[in-house]
Amino acid sequence: MVKKYFPGANTGRGFQGRFRGIVPPWEAPHYTYILKGGPGVGKNTLMKKVSCLARANGLETEEFRCASDPESLDAVRIPQRGIVLLDGTAPHTLDPTVPGIEAEIVNLGHFLHREAFARRRGELMLLFEENRAHYRAAYACLEAAGALRRAAVEDAANSADLPMIRAFLREGFPLSAPGAQRTLFLCSPTPAGVIDFRETLGVENTVFLPGILGAVFLREAVLLARGTKAEVFLDFLTPDLPQYLYLPDSGTMLCAVDDAHSTLNEFLLSPLSDFIPPALHEADVLTAHAVEELRLCKRTHDAIEALYRPFVDYDRVDRETEALLEKLAL
Template identity: 25%
Template sequence: MEPKYPGLVESYVDLGECYDRAALQTVGRELKGCMKGYKACYSRAYRCLTAAAQLDEDVRALLVTPALEAKMAKRARGILSREIKGAGDQAGRAVQRFLGGITWQGVLREYGTVEAQCGRVYELSDTYGLAHTMLTCLAAGAMAAGHDVVACPDPLFPDRMAHLLIPSLSLAFVSTAPELPWPHRPYRRIRLDAMADGEVLRRSRARLRFSRKVSAALLEEAVDALAQAKAMHDELEGLYNPHVDFDRVYQRGEEIVEAFLALEERK
């Protein structure tokens, strides 16, 4: 992070003085190999994720039509009329929180977070990533009635909602796919796939199957690359850590904290 006004209100923090540079020379070849290797693994992971996202986007473009969006909006209005009674004095607000991600451990989703906040869960069975339209309508309706919502973006498409939590109503809407199902019996289940145009689904069955298979393989390859990157990064830390004076690092941190506190006292 670059300081906006160096020396005036911000300063560079140089922790390079905490290295034992002479000792690092003895592991120089290993350091260079790990540094180059883990960056290459991250690049491979990003390429795979980009390709998977492009395939998923093609599928979504095929299936999302004005008719489907109208159908989802109508269904959302029906849910809102049933689940939300009355209106608040002021509109609610939305915060964004990821419910899962694509990590070196695999594609993860923290369903426990949902269970901790919401006792009633609508499972949106969503093989093709269609949930965003319905979730947007549900979030807008809940906020209009005065409820705060937690909008959970899709890790591959952060501008799209994948899940919605309304803690004040103990209500959640979780989109699921066959590989990541809701682990319990849901309060209600809505099959979003069945809302898509049946003729398009039948005509494109082979294409959809191929896209899902290739996308899954790309995600698997991305996870493998992330796992390799983490292993190399761990090795890199193992090479560096014995040659870092952490007492000096912590001392520098304490000095920075004291400087912040002094500024606060002068206000």
């Protein structure tokens, strides 16, 4: 099974990247190949080929999917080889800090007939602006949804017996060894809907914490897990709060899941606010609107790629690709 993650997500605070979480902090540094080039030049094709070759050779693979197109990759990691291939273009522009030691750039942005391509500038600019407009609308919806969810979590926390919750967590879930936390997303709104990759991790010991109180439990669990080896997966609406927490030493994952029939009411000091159910409902409606806007973003992005493709020097891209694959020896 290929483990899948989102290294960045469309969130209630705009696009949020957690690309530093691609390599867990408790593992040795990896060498990163940063892929550069415009839309449609073959970055995704190259990463998918590397992932496929690695798996064919029995190597573990982690795929980091693009929140703007979950069929595309933002990165791929081959842990046994200590390598990462990464799309280093906007909105997550990256460059090597120490070129040749920790990373290098692989340039796939080779173009033909640049004079003819320049004549498409006006058409491209209109598509780019349309794309940005749909993203603005999507993020406006997600920001409003995030504000509602954050307020709901705060209301629930005000009604909860936090000392009792902390005691329950300490007794029931032993923390991992001291270390640093790995932070990523497993869930994001995308043009294909809200996608969740939790099941690709293959975790057998999963504890579900239902309802809005589940989010309070997760918040407290992550605070308790500070300074220990853990994997924190953020909630896309409220990226300052967790959605999942994985404790690798015990192989346990804690999951906050939406459920109207919470079984955690014994941890309440007072009844939950009447504000919470309509707030969560409106957050769901706004998230659905954001997904529709993201679908329109994908449509304009596809049109942009279609304009680029006739002018890409794919022969040169293929030579660069083959040279890299030979270097990786997969």
